[in-house]
């Protein structure tokens with residue numbers, strides 16, 4: 001019997017060492033930070049929408065630096081695909097932002113090891129592994145990091161009247177979107193990790 005996978009508490013070290021691969025869908029309703037950032041006027045079905053993910057672990061035997069002893073390094077490739085309802089900053093109506101991410105992580109033993117990891121490798125993000133690792137939170141992180149700085153329709157269906165340029169040619173300051181009144185997902189993530 002195989003145990004059902006608990007995406008909130010999986011043994012990430014074992015997944016990497018066994019070279020296992022997971023794939024499935026997670027519902028927006030199970031991703032509280034995504035839910036919190038979903039446009040208020042999004043369709044009622046938005047929490048039922050899903051992100052498709054894959055997570056593939058693998059091991060590389062290599063020296064951390066030339067001349068060093070060969071060590072086992074653990075890696076995790078994660079992809080997330082779906083869409084998220086955001087408020088367009090131009091017309092203030094909700095739209096579905098496509099999300100598609102593909103990230104390689106090096107999995108290290110602890111938070112301390114992650115903090116100590118050299119930052120010179122732009123290709124790989126370092127994360128602390130755990131025997132009770134939340135892949136759900138990692139998927140959330142991936143979606144939040146993939147959000148555009150200024151969410152906008154490619155082409156707005158209509159222009160909100162508050163954004164219409166005044167006769168003096170200046171946009172009115174009160175037309176600024178309301179996002180500034182609440183913490184942005186980017187502020188929340190600022191301390192989480194550095195992404196190039």
Ligand SMILES: [Zn+2]
Pocket residue numbers: 088089090091092093152153155156157
């Ligand atoms: Zn728009």
